[in-house]
Amino acid sequence: MLAYIARRLLATIPVMAIVAVLVFSMLRLTPGDPAAIIAGAAATSQDIIDIRARLGLDRSIVAQFFVWIGNVLTGDFGESFFFKKQVAALIADRVGPTLALATTTMILSVLVAVPLGVIAAWKQGTWIDRIVMGFSVLGFSVPVFVVGYVLIYIFAVELSWLPVQGYQPLREGLWGFLQRLILPSLTLSVIYIALIARITRTSVLEVLNEDYIRTARAKGLPDRVVLMKHALRNAAVPIVTIIGIGVALLIGGVVVTESVFSIPGLGRLTVDAVLARDYPTVQAVILLFSAVYVLLNLVVDVAYTFLDPRIRY
Amino acid sequence: MLRTRCLKFAVLAAAAAVGAFVLPTAQAQTTLRVVMHSDLKIVDPIWTTAYITRNHGYMIYDTLFATDANGKVQPQMLEKYAVSADGLTYTLTLRDGLLWHDGAPVTAEDCVASIRRWGAKDAMGQKMMSFVKDFAIIDAKTFRINLTSPTGLVVGGLGKPSSAAPFMMPKRVAETSPNEQISDFTGSGPFVFKKDEWKPGDKAVYVKFDKYKPRAEPPSGMAGGKVVKVDRIEWRAVADQQTAVNALLAGEIDYIEQPAHDLLPVLKKDAGVKLVDINPLGNQYAFRFNSTVKPFDNPKVKQALLYAFNQEDFLKATIGDPTYYKVCLEMFICGTPLGSTKGTDGLLQSNFVKAKQLLTEAGYDGTPIVLLHSTDLQVLTNLAPVAKSLMEKAGFKVDMQDMDWQTVVARRAKKEPPSQGGWSAFLTSWVSADVLNPVATAFLNSSCDKALFGWPCDAEIEKLRDQFAREADPAKQKAIAEAVQLAWAQDPTHVFLGQWYQPAAVRKNIDGFVIAPVTVFWNVTKTGK
Numbered sequence: 151m152l153a154y155i156a157r158r159l160l161a162t163i164p165v166m167a168i169v170a171v172l173v174f175s176m177l178r179l180t181p182g183d184p185a186a187i188i189a190g191a192a193a194t195s196q197d198i199i200d201i202r203a204r205l206g207l208d209r210s211i212v213a214q215f216f217v218w219i220g221n222v223l224t225g226d227f228g229e230s231f232f233f234k235k236q237v238a239a240l241i242a243d244r245v246g247p248t249l250a251l252a253t254t255t256m257i258l259s260v261l262v263a264v265p266l267g268v269i270a271a272w273k274q275g276t277w278i279d280r281i282v283m284g285f286s287v288l289g290f291s292v293p294v295f296v297v298g299y300v301l302i303y304i305f306a307v308e309l310s311w312l313p314v315q316g317y318q319p320l321r322e323g324l325w326g327f328l329q330r331l332i333l334p335s336l337t338l339s340v341i342y343i344a345l346i347a348r349i350t351r352t353s354v355l356e357v358l359n360e361d362y363i364r365t366a367r368a369k370g371l372p373d374r375v376v377l378m379k380h381a382l383r384n385a386a387v388p389i390v391t392i393i394g395i396g397v398a399l400l401i402g403g404v405v406v407t408e409s410v411f412s413i414p415g416l417g418r419l420t421v422d423a424v425l426a427r428d429y430p431t432v433q434a435v436i437l438l439f440s441a442v443y444v445l446l447n448l449v450v451d452v453a454y455t456f457l458d459p460r461i462r463y
Numbered sequence: 464m465l466r467t468r469c470l471k472f473a474v475l476a477a478a479a480a481v482g483a484f485v486l487p488t489a490q491a492q493t494t495l496r497v498v499m500h501s502d503l504k505i506v507d508p509i510w511t512t513a514y515i516t517r518n519h520g521y522m523i524y525d526t527l528f529a530t531d532a533n534g535k536v537q538p539q540m541l542e543k544y545a546v547s548a549d550g551l552t553y554t555l556t557l558r559d560g561l562l563w564h565d566g567a568p569v570t571a572e573d574c575v576a577s578i579r580r581w582g583a584k585d586a587m588g589q590k591m592m593s594f595v596k597d598f599a600i601i602d603a604k605t606f607r608i609n610l611t612s613p614t615g616l617v618v619g620g621l622g623k624p625s626s627a628a629p630f631m632m633p634k635r636v637a638e639t640s641p642n643e644q645i646s647d648f649t650g651s652g653p654f655v656f657k658k659d660e661w662k663p664g665d666k667a668v669y670v671k672f673d674k675y676k677p678r679a680e681p682p683s684g685m686a687g688g689k690v691v692k693v694d695r696i697e698w699r700a701v702a703d704q705q706t707a708v709n710a711l712l713a714g715e716i717d718y719i720e721q722p723a724h725d726l727l728p729v730l731k732k733d734a735g736v737k738l739v740d741i742n743p744l745g746n747q748y749a750f751r752f753n754s755t756v757k758p759f760d761n762p763k764v765k766q767a768l769l770y771a772f773n774q775e776d777f778l779k780a781t782i783g784d785p786t787y788y789k790v791c792l793e794m795f796i797c798g799t800p801l802g803s804t805k806g807t808d809g810l811l812q813s814n815f816v817k818a819k820q821l822l823t824e825a826g827y828d829g830t831p832i833v834l835l836h837s838t839d840l841q842v843l844t845n846l847a848p849v850a851k852s853l854m855e856k857a858g859f860k861v862d863m864q865d866m867d868w869q870t871v872v873a874r875r876a877k878k879e880p881p882s883q884g885g886w887s888a889f890l891t892s893w894v895s896a897d898v899l900n901p902v903a904t905a906f907l908n909s910s911c912d913k914a915l916f917g918w919p920c921d922a923e924i925e926k927l928r929d930q931f932a933r934e935a936d937p938a939k940q941k942a943i944a945e946a947v948q949l950a951w952a953q954d955p956t957h958v959f960l961g962q963w964y965q966p967a968a969v970r971k972n973i974d975g976f977v978i979a980p981v982t983v984f985w986n987v988t989k990t991g992k
Binding site: 181182183186187188189193194195196198200201204230232233234235240243244299302303306307310313314315316317409410411412414418419421422425426427 | 502504505506511512586642643644646662663664665699700701702703705706707709710712713715839866867869870872873874875876878912913914915916918
């Protein structure tokens with residue numbers, strides 16, 4: 151197993167290298183010029199040329215790439231073109247809100263979706279199944295920002311139970327921290343509940359037709375035990391896969407929710423950086439997201455061995 | 464059993480973590496939470512002309528002169544100033560008791576270094592510096608500006624209200640190259656920037672500078688007493704307009720600088736919110752030609768547009784509610800000292816017959832106009848489609864290309880022909896305070912390669928701008944401004960497309976906003992929650 155993990159970790163190196171080349175090239179091919187943006191409306195062409203030179207953007211793309219990659223290999227992601235701050239520090243500031251949002255969303259999603267999926271499978275073809283699947287389709291269909299605005303209108307503007315926007319770090323108080331995560335987590339979890347509930351239902355349904363389930367029932371085991379001990383455990387591999395992918399997607403894909411709820415997380419940092427053509431920041435964030443994807447996939451693969459003893463690497 | 468133990472451990476660990484992190488936080492007496500028009504990214508107001516950075520500048524820096532509500536330049540950091548009889552020497556004396564945020568006194572040396580840095584970067588500053596022979600320090604509070612020839616630009620330039628305003632910085636900071644960003648944010652203005660609390664994308668924080676010495680006069684425009692009446696101001700970065708409005712309605716924030724016009728009806732209906740027009744000068748839309756490429760290298764083709772366009776169509780399409788726009792055929796803004804309709808008879812009334820006639824006379828061969836269409840800024844989005852429609856009615860062939868504003872910004876700097884990634888025209892908006900005279904109006908700069916993107920080349924306009932810079936008599940300045948407008952009508956540098964106004968949305972317990980072209984927070988009070 152350790153050898154497998156080591157091999158997989160080594161395999162991340164070429165993946166990250168390809169990502170680095172791709173993100174670097176694509177940014178340079180994208181229309182837009184950070185120097186022109188920095189210079190402002192009343193800047194002359196000479197001002198823009200001066201700024202380009204100071205940012206090192208007047209060098210060839212190949213030269214820029216090697217300077218950047220050389221620095222990255224020493225752990226230096228450079229300085230943001232705009233914020234006059236180290237990119238690593240910018241990212242460190244933004245990781246907390248995104249992780250908090252992703253964690254609460256995933257906990258909420260799993261706690262709601264897995265039981266719903268199991269129940270839907272157990273009661274296949276009944277009104278319960280249809281309601282769960284109906285909500286699931288709705289969860290996929292309604293855009294996240296619509297859910298966000300509706301929740302804000304009801305719970306923040308009309309009822310004044312929760313704040314409209316913002317983020318408060320945990321160190322400034324547990325209630326303030328949770329209070330500001332409830333609506334964004336609910337908003338984001340809608341789609342993940344839909345996704346996980348559907349996958350859970352399908353996986354459990356497949357397992358419920360297996361011989362060993364029939365055997366368990368024939369032994370007189372109650373439905374609860376059959377479902378939880380025999381069916382769900384054997385259906386866990388696809389469910390864990392989708393949860394793992396969901397976590398990875400969440401970390402990189404909370405842009406809309408972070409914007410609607412004004413949470414200063416990685417998603418908004420990425421969008422701001424892309425709009426401003428802040429190359430060092432975009433490059434670092436994309437590398438980070440890629441690393442998270444790769445590592446989460448590894449964690450999911452390793453988790454399979456615990457869930458299904460037949461799987462060995 | 465193992466699972467139960469794990470659960471217990473997790474609960475205990477979480478409780479311990481919460482206990483460790485929950486610390487008492489100091490509550491400021493009065494905190495104003497505001498959403499500005501943009502997130503603060505760059506904090507050097509000389510290095511960039513971005514309006515948000517200019518606003519930041521007014522929070523923490525002060526200026527030697529400032530423009531009052533009547534458009535008159537008044538001493539601000541100065542106790543007095545004197546101009547020699549020949550107009551060649553300005554002697555400026557600082558007020559007593561001016562301090563930097565680190566407690567050191569503001570000195571004449573600091574101010575000279577600051578003027579030099581601003582003068583190296585800002586277009587009006589560069590023009591002013593072209594008249595400056597040297598500076599002389601008389602004593603800690605007094606310095607002299609010696610000129611090579613008289614100009615009205617010393618007071619006008621040092622009192623200009625908008626980007627880049629000549630903010631005073633400590634000498635050690637002002638000696639930073641104008642092409643490098645400063646990293647020391649020590650000012651002498653009414654607020655102190657909390658660098659440690661600044662989180663780009665989240666918030667910028669300012670606290671009252673207790674040792675700031677305001678002038679005795681009441682506030683007027685950018686001039687007068689800057690008396691701070693709140694303890695702390697947080698600029699919150701809320702990117703989504705709807706969220707900002709919801710937060711204002713819920714009382715989580717106190718002020719939105721530029722709420723979207725389509726959300727104003729929602730705000731008007733709420734009993735806890737009021738709309739305030741802080742900047743009655745408003746903003747001016749503009750259509751910019753690229754004068755170096757076909758067909759806009761021909762003055763008659765540009766004139767054809769002056770006849771094809773009308774302001775109302777643009778203003779209706781973007782602003783909608785006539786309360787918030789004004790058709791104005793005065794280049795230097797209606798209701799200001801230099802505002803005049805001279806030379807605009809018959810223009811901007813969508814006279815397509817005349818436009819077509821001019822195109823024929825110009826021999827327009829159907830060269831497509833590459834019109835850059837910014838699609839992500841609400842106040843600009845609808846301008847280009849209106850321009851396209853009117854141009855096509857006049858006989859132009861238009862290739863409108865959609866892109867985000869930052870791509871427009873990058874593209875407009877390109878001098879290549881439109882077929883090779885360049886451009887023919889784009890539309891933008893200026894704060895009216897930036898276009899109040901021929902020297903400040905950046906689009907009038909007609910110095911060819913040294914001009915702003917579009918690079919018009921017009922010796923007549925440049926001569927008049929130079930005369931304006933040398934002239935100190937307001938009546939003569941007005942005559943020159945009118946002459947500029949006449950010259951512009953013959954060979955336009957741009958088309959001004961009307962004025963629009965942006966009310967701010969404020970909670971009703973917030974008062975005292977100063978009517979000025981820049982949002983400033985001195986004199987603002989907050990009562991109750």
